[in-house]
Amino acid sequence: MYVLYFIIGLLILIATILDFLWTTLWVNGGAGPISKRVVQGTWKGLNAIGSSRPTILGISGPLSLTLTLLMWILLLWIGWTFIFAGGETVLTDTRNNAPISWVERAYYAGYLIFTLGNGDFSPHGGFWQIMTAIATANGMLFLTLGATYVLSVLNAVTLQRAFADSITGMGMTSDALVQKAWNGKDLHEIDFFLNTTSSMLGQLTAQHKAYPVLHFYHTESKEKAAPFAIAVLDDALTILEDGVEEQVRPNRFLVEEAQSSVKSYLSTVVPSVVKPASTVPPSPAFEKLRTKGIPVVSDEMFADVMQAKTEHRKKLLGVVESDKREWPI
Incomplete structure (x- = not known):
């Protein structure tokens, strides 16, 4: 029976450590299989409770991150408890010679992984002394990497909202964004903006690969919502590339670079996090652009362009709807 306890504890530890290292250190690996289920389960649960309540959805990211950390700690604690139940005389009570209970084994495992020292109990024999040292080192590693992971995720959330602000601050719709770039002669005013935006989106995509929980950080304000902002940006890029006359278009290289960044973002979150929508969103309207005097192509020609991008x-x-937003029109 004691051997069975040891094997159970070892399997729990291996699964936990692999999931932890997968999530925190493997940049392109996304979340580990256990962590992924915790995050997605939290999002689905909050959607079931209040999909139309932004306040409830707003706690999804922090709650998912907290539950993931608690899950790792709990599994680590359980694993080491079973490890130290792997023998009848694993521990010695320094206060008396009473038999060691399960609660006391859990207590011993807990103050090892939380690096609190060990005074009430001592390991019996060289093997269990080594296991005690490993448990302490395991706890220190988890605490250090866990804190680093949390800080990295929070920095990524800040960047994500700053990115969204930079786009929606220019316009809440694609045609409004294009109008901002019009200087009366051409659209080259947007060149620097596209260069900066591509860089930020590329960084955001890399962070989504490293921290999938980032997609579940919902904000009540659509101005700070990255999926909404990317939808605005993508339609604006289509207008800039194929919706306006060639003589007024901005730098084609910068437009294509930004489009490539959007595609890279989509390839990261679809289908790993969300699924494509079953319908096609409405196309941008040209009425306001024509009113501003911006030379645009015919509606029929632009319809063909949009058809190719279905x-x-x-x-x-799908990404916008997964964030519980409506398409920007």
Whole structure:
């Protein structure tokens, strides 16, 4: 029976450590299999409780991160408790010679992994002394990497909201964004903005690969919501590339670079986090652009352009809907 306890504890520890290292250190690996289920389960649960309540959805990210950390700690604690139940004389009570109970084994495992020292009990024999040292080192590693992981996620959340602000601050719709770039002669005013935006989106995509929990950080304000902002940006890029006359278009290289960043973002979150929508979002309208005197192509020509982007825009709509937003129109 004691051997069975040891094997159970070892398997729990291996699964926990692999999931922990997968999530915190493997940059392109996303979340570990256990962590992924915790995060997705939290999001689904909060959606079931209040999908139309932004305040409830707003706690999804912090709650998912907290539950993931608690899950790691709990599994680590359980694993080491079973390890130290792997023998009848594993521990010695320094106060008396009474038999060691399960509660006392859990207590011993707990103050080892939380690096509180060990005074009430001592390991019996060289093997269990080594296991005690390993448990303490294991706890220190988890605490250090766990704190680093939390700080990295919070920094990524800040960047995500700053990115969204930089786009929605220019316009809440694609045609409004294009109008901002119009200087009366051409659209080259947007060149620097596209360069900066591509860089930020590339960094955000890399962080989504490293920290999938980032997608579940919902904000009540759509101005700070990255999926909404990316939808605005993508339609604006389509207008800039194929919706306006060639002589007024901005730097094509910068437009294509920004489009590549959007595609990279979509390939990261679809289908690993969300699924494409079943419908196509509405196309941008040209009425306000024409009113501003911006030379645009015919509606028929632009409709053909949008038709070719059907699958791409379904993916984008899926991302927007997964964040409980409406398409920017």
